[in-house]
Amino acid sequence: MPHSVIPIGHVRSCFKEKFAIPRQPQLAPAATGVLELLPPFDTGEAVEGLEQVSHVWLIFLFHQALEDRPRLKVRPPRLGGNRSLGVFATRATHRPNGIGQSAVKLEKVEPGRLWLSGIDLLDGTPVIDIKPYVPYADIVADAHNAIADAPPAPISVHWSDEALRQAHEHALRLGQPVRELIEQCLAQDPRPAYQKPPPERRYGVRLWDLDVHWHYPADGEIRVLDLARGEG
Ligand code: SAM
Secondary structure: OOOOOOOOEEEEEOEOOOOOOOOOOOOOOOOEEEEEEOOOOOOOHHHOOHHHOOEEEEEEEOOOOOOOOOOOEEOOHHHOOOOOEEHHHOOOOOOHHHEEEEEEEEEEEEOOEEEEEOOOOEOOOEEEEEEEOOHHHHOOOOOOOOOOOOOOOOOEEEEOHHHHHHHHHHHHHHOOOHHHHHHHHHOOOOOOOOOOOOOOOOEEEEEOOEEEEEEEEEOOEEEEEEEEEOOO
């Protein structure tokens, strides 16, 4: 029985590209965004009572990973990209119907707007439903998952003096925890597992309106080189 779904809103997120987004929510508490609700959900009625809730489940579309032909096997980056698993054993973005789910912190509720943190969502992500997190039902004390048994081990993030100064300056301008956001995202090492770059190779990503650059001076170590307001 085909059934169509329509977005109830879109997330305006700190993440302007897929690279360096944490693999799951809560891994970067400084990652914030706003869910802007669409009519008829934007009047306040649909979110009445939600201010009593600390976290919500967002059900959304992986709009930048939608495909016509469903995949049965995927290669999760977590396993280095060279081992394949059944799609339903993973939280891969390429999946039937392209539906994702994230439990995120609800910072503030306004008519038509939800302020969120700890997100793992790309800017512009269409949200198709919101549900309150229910701790007594959603926390499964004896749950286990041998494929993903712990968050990625963090690697150490260092800063050039210039980058640190820029982070402070842009944090004030944006009213956002820029330094924490960069550290929390880069500590999870966004580069593909198979890449062993030479120290001169620069990596970059857009967070908010900032182009952030870093390199790997030694194995297991990141140094933030600079960040500047990008164009566009
Ligand atoms: N927590 C969700 C889940 O389990 O369904 C998402 C997990 S998925 C492994 C997280 C990755 O999805 C992020 O690292 C980011 O690269 C990617 N992503 C986030 N929003 C997306 C979007 N709208 N379209 C495509 N990919 C997206």
